[in-house]
Amino acid sequence: MRHLIDITDLSVNEIAELIRTSNDIIGNRKAYSEVCRGRKLATLFFEPSTRTRLSFEAAMLELGGAVLGFSSADSSSATKGESVIDTVRTVACYADVIAMRHPKEGAPLLASLKSPVPVINAGDGGHSHPTQTLTDLLTIQREKGRLDNMTVALCGDLKFGRTVHSLIAAMSCYENIKFILISPEELKIPDYIREDMKKRRNIEWRETDKLEEGLAKADILYMTRVQRERFFNEADYMRLKDSFILDTEKMRYAKPDTIIMHPLPRVNEISVKVDDDPRACYFKQVENGKFIRMALIMRLLEVSK
Amino acid sequence: MNVDGINSGIVLDHIKAGKSMEIYNYLNLDELDCCVAIIKNVKSTKLGRKDIIKIDAEINLDLDILGYIDPNITVNVISDGVLVEKKKLKLPKEVKNVIKCKNPRCISLAERETDQIFRLTSPEEGIYRCIYCDSESK
Numbered sequence: 001m002r003h004l005i006d007i008t009d010l011s012v013n014e015i016a017e018l019i020r021t022s023n024d025i026i027g028n029r030k031a032y033s034e035v036c037r038g039r040k041l042a043t044l045f046f047e048p049s050t051r052t053r054l055s056f057e058a059a060m061l062e063l064g065g066a067v068l069g070f071s072s073a074d075s076s077s078a079t080k081g082e083s084v085i086d087t088v089r090t091v092a093c094y095a096d097v098i099a100m101r102h103p104k105e106g107a108p109l110l111a112s113l114k115s116p117v118p119v120i121n122a123g124d125g126g127h128s129h130p131t132q133t134l135t136d137l138l139t140i141q142r143e144k145g146r147l148d149n150m151t152v153a154l155c156g157d158l159k160f161g162r163t164v165h166s167l168i169a170a171m172s173c174y175e176n177i178k179f180i181l182i183s184p185e186e187l188k189i190p191d192y193i194r195e196d197m198k199k200r201r202n203i204e205w206r207e208t209d210k211l212e213e214g215l216a217k218a219d220i221l222y223m224t225r226v227q228r229e230r231f232f233n234e235a236d237y238m239r240l241k242d243s244f245i246l247d248t249e250k251m252r253y254a255k256p257d258t259i260i261m262h263p264l265p266r267v268n269e270i271s272v273k274v275d276d277d278p279r280a281c282y283f284k285q286v287e288n289g290k291f292i293r294m295a296l297i298m299r300l301l302e303v304s305k
Numbered sequence: 306m307n308v309d310g311i312n313s314g315i316v317l318d319h320i321k322a323g324k325s326m327e328i329y330n331y332l333n334l335d336e337l338d339c340c341v342a343i344i345k346n347v348k349s350t351k352l353g354r355k356d357i358i359k360i361d362a363e364i365n366l367d368l369d370i371l372g373y374i375d376p377n378i379t380v381n382v383i384s385d386g387v388l389v390e391k392k393k394l395k396l397p398k399e400v401k402n403v404i405k406c407k408n409p410r411c412i413s414l415a416e417r418e419t420d421q422i423f424r425l426t427s428p429e430e431g432i433y434r435c436i437y438c439d440s441e442s443k
């Protein structure tokens with residue numbers, strides 16, 4: 001692994017290795033506090049995403065490294081018309097590893113083709129966001145103790161939600177996975193994902209528009225945001241939005257050990273009252289995001305404790 | 306109409322009827338100085354109707370482009386009036402700068418002088434995807 005551009009670049013073994021390192025970091029944080037001393041991470045955020053950038057920067061700082069970078073297109077050379085490749089070549093003179101977020105799909109891949117230092121895709125438009133998926137996998141592994149033999153319910157915008165698409169792709173590599181896909185008719189998963197699932201023998205799935213029904217069978221409920229702008233008219237949005245909101249009432253349908261995940265930020269799709277439920281894992285997810293990014297940076301810089 | 310009798314050159318046979326002009330353009334045959342004949346709507350037992358292109362010179366053809374457009378085309382190489390080789394085409398693993406990505410959000414359209422690269426992701430269905438954004442070519 002020289003770069004991380006898409007979650008499908010990683011083998012099951014490589015993912016297991018990153019999860020192993022993350023777990024070790026969580027258990028021995030002191031042992032890792034100097035491993036990246038003298039190394040620098042550049043965060044090139046051509047569009048702002050404070051959460052993801054902070055997670056990368058916190059990860060590098062906890063490894064004893066330093067960070068530099070920019071966080072929106074207007075403070076960077078991109079507004080002067082400098083190309084992605086020129087920016088990356090310039091930054092590679094100062095940094096040992098690059099985390100890039102860009103509104104255009106494929107920009108991190110293009111950068112990686114010319115970059116002398118490792119490039120991590122920190123989100124490229126609606127296309128790919130592999131460190132989010134790694135975060136999700138680490139959370140599932142830590143909370144459930146396994147990644148196979150699992151019923152995963154995914155709820156909300158399954159049509160445009162890239163986190164959902166890559167989580168399906170990643171989980172499809174494990175044995176005996178069942179998906180319950182909960183969404184309004186307008187926001188069902190795209191055909192090509194259904195086709196991909198058909199080709200795999202270890203996958204079963206069911207589609208429904210009832211959150212309660214999906215929740216009753218799920219080991220994991222992965223919630224996503226249903227965005228107003230995805231609907232043709234306000235009436236449809238108003239009609240549908242409440243059906244896909246998780247509240248304490250609906251939580252009664254969940255099994256005692258079901259975990260609730262969300263890539264955050266949320267708007268109103270999970271009631272704040274659910275936060276106190278021990279099954280709510282989304283804030284643990286945030287912290288896991290930092291640990292898996294630490295493991296990833298170490299792997300790409302080829303350092304160990 | 307006499308368009309037979311190529312002495313040394315290439316005959317592209319079994320082109321799907323109506324596709325010959327597209328192939329002419331993709332292969333930049335307009336840049337050639339030699340004789341090029343496009344024969345349309347020829348009766349064919351295999352296809353019903355087909356197009357044929359005859360090129361009166363032994364040029365190097367980009368077989369990958371041809372395979373991408375239609376792997377059923379046959380390429381006959383003729384030397385001194387004799388058929389010396391019948392080349393079979395296959396779907397190329399990758400095509401570079403043949404098709405343009407149609408996804409307006411794709412970096413390959415925003416960054417200048419970026420090679421348009423499509424990769425064969427599903428050989429059974431002949432599906433090509435942009436390496437940058439994964440959009441399908443058709």
Ligand SMILES: [Zn+2]
Binds near residue numbers: 406407412413436437
């Ligand atoms: Zn593209």
